[in-house]
Amino acid sequence: MTVATESTTHTDPDVAAEAARRRTFAVISHPDAGKSTLTEALALHAAAITSAGAVHGKGDRRGVTSDWMGMEQARGISITSAALRIDYGDCVLNLLDTPGHADFSEDTYRVLSAVDCAIMLLDSAKGLEPQTLKLFDVCRARRVPVITFVNKWDRPGREPLELLDEIEQRIGLRPTPLNWPVGIAGDFRGLIDRTDGCYTKLYRAPGGATRAREERLDAAQAAQMEGDEWTQAQEELELLGEIGADYDEPSFRAGESSPVLFGAALPNFGVSQLLQALVELAPAPADPVDAQGQVRPVGAPFAGQVFKMQANMDKNHRDRMAFVRIASGHFERGMVLTHARTGRPFATKYSQAVFGSERSTIDTAYPGDVIALVNANALSVGDTLYTGPTVQFAAIPSFAPEHFAVARARDASRYKQFQRGIAQLDAEGVVQVLTSDVRGEQAPVLAAVGPLQFDVVKHRMAEEFHAPVELSHLDYTLARRTDAASAPTAHGLSGAEVLTRRADNELLVLIHNKYRLRVIERDNPDLALEPLLAGGVADNA
Structure with a gap:
């Protein structure tokens, strides 16, 4: 890494001060750990909304703010990331909700490229689950500090010390609790603040739709009220003190320890x-590093990176929106930016702040903020936008797909809509679209990390683009990158197929399974077969 060049050393102190107020974070978890509920509860407590809802709400309860897509509300899961901007006190919180299902981990990976901190959400009964482990590996690879929230303490679960031990043993992250529960999981009485020893007694709000009532008590009052449960909690706290499980900022920022808090998102x-x-x-936005390894101060001229594309959030206008994380500088609506990939100007007349599916015009923004640029047809995931001296940030890599299907339009008269929809889903990264001379553009191959992505394709092609598709699944499980010199040999291999990815024109070889791959590599030692990225690390299957 090198120091900033002379062209970026002139910085704006006002921008740096605004950046210091920002906290940009994501919530990561295994499915059903309560991620969307926690997202809603955070917005409720920050007074951004007046009542919290559940995906399958009853009575007058609304749908979860961050789950804006019809398919999300119908299935009760998050299948696309969402951005929520919340003003809280003197801070601006940029909360990026992410898909919880493993099939949408590529979308989550992109979001983690745009945050400065992550909340790792654990189910009190289940602890660390497979998807949580994968997402933590991505956080570790990207050096994203992690705060742990043990959720669902109002339901039967495991011992708190057992959960802390699992965190340290399985992922090597030293847990440092900031508070401690009084009452076992399923009998949640309140929380002890480890900083001052005070006790917060919690009272459930009706239906969990509003903030829970809290009562602060000193140690003597708490002991009298909670009796044996208080005594047990104090004994556990003494043990934490003996083993040195205290918050340490340097190790937290370095990704070596994680502050831990206990709670229950549904009753708040x-x-x-x-x-x-x-x-x-949580850290404020730091000075970003460009693709050449040069540091660009947050107070330097504007620069930002597209980390997500989303079409048709507004069904009335069928627009295409680019989500941009601001890395440096002061953004003003209407400013003309340079699109680093093409060198062309990009106007920002239509820039918005997004709160779930709701949106409002944003006139100014600073490092750490996420802005949504409307009708961004020229932009793609990973693109850099800037003013002043040229800058380009490192590309956001795609995951290695494991599931493949041929897509065909069910109605030949809707072929133009079919092409438009497939191209849009490719640009958003919903699936990777692969084409070849053998199959032709009328039958592209869709490549996905998980099979649920195909359900999204079918739903959106029918509902948004009015071009229903038929999908024929292919018996391939691996993709490898190759080159033009190896392509003729790869074309003739049994159990393999060569395709060109439309987004970057790289040649990919699809292979039936890892056993067939080993045979091909053994018989063709000079054949170029380069692993792709999987889960933030190289796919070495």
């Missing part, structure tokens, strides 16, 4: 404590 228990920890502990 412990959410205000998590919110305060985010404000106090």
Whole structure:
């Protein structure tokens, strides 16, 4: 890494001050750990909304704010990331909700490229689950500090010390609890603040739709109220003190330890404590590093990177929106930026702040903020936008797909809509679209990390583009990058197929399975077969 060049050393102190107020973070978890519920609860406690809802709400409860897509509300899962901008006290919180299902981990990976901190959400009964482990590996690879929130403490679960031990043993992250529950999982009484020893007694709000009532008590009052449960909690706290499980900022920022908080998102228990920890502990935006390894101060001229594309959030206008994380500088609506990939100007007349599916015009923004640029047909995931001296940030890599299917239009008269829809889903990264001379553009191959992505394709092609598709699944499980010199040999291999990815024109070889791959590599030692990225690391299957 090199120091900033002379062209970027002139910085704006006002921009740096605004950047210091920002906290940009994501929530990561295994499916059903309560991620969308926690996202809603954080927005509720920050007074961004007046009542929290559930995906399958009853009575007058609304749908979860971040789950805006019809398919999300129908299935009760998050299948696309969403951005929520919340003003809280003197801070601006940029909360990026992510898909919880493993099949959409590529979307989550892109979001993690745009945050400065992550909340790792654990189910109190299940602890660390497979998808949580994968996402933590991505956080570690990207050096994203992690705050842990143990959720669902109002339901039966495991011992708190057992959960802490699992975190340290399985992922090598030293847990440092900031608070401690009084009452076992399923009998949640309240929380002890390890900083001052005070006790917060929690009272459930009807239906969990509003903030839980909290009562602050000193140690003597708490002991009298909670009896044996208080005594047990104090004994556990003494043990934490003996083993040195205390918050340490340098190790947290280095990704070596994780502050831990306990709570229950559905009844809004412990959410205000998590919110305060985010404000106090989560890092503000740091000076970004460009693709050449040069540091660009946050106060330098504007630069930002597209980390997500999304079409048709507004069904009335059928628009295409680019989500841009601001890396440096002061953004003003209407400014003309340079698109680094093409060198062409890009006007920002239509720039918005997004709160779930709701949007409002944004006139100014600073490092750490996420802006949504409307009708961004020229932009793609990973693109850099800037003013002043040229800058380009490192590309956001695609995951190695494991599932493949041929797509065909069910109605030949809707072929133009079919082409438009497939191209849009490719640009968004919903699936990777592969073409070849053998199959032709009328039958592209869709490549996905998980099979649920194909359900999204069928739903969106029918509902948004009015071009229903038929999908024929292919018996391939691996993709490898090759080159023009190896392509003729690869074309003739049994159990393999050569395709060109439309987005970057790289040649990919699809292979039936890892056993067939080993045979091909053994019999063709000079054949170029380069692993792709999988889960933030090289796919070495």
